[in-house]
């Protein structure tokens with residue numbers, strides 16, 4: 081019932097000695113781990129770049145705040 085775990089980056093089967101306890105898991109090597117980190121970081125930058133709708137909403141709230149500035 082043991083299915084070979086594969087690396088999510090290169091899709092190679094992980095070495096048998098690489099287990100959940102390994103700091104590399106679930107990657108087959110440090111290189112693949114770094115690739116995943118880079119992809120993740122790039123995804124974050126892409127999200128951070130576009131104008132966020134929150135900004136526009138905040139401006140709207142500021143306008144309405146003039147009418148209901150109880151506290």
Ligand SMILES: [Zn+2]
Nearest residue numbers: 087090108112
């Ligand atoms: Zn790999």
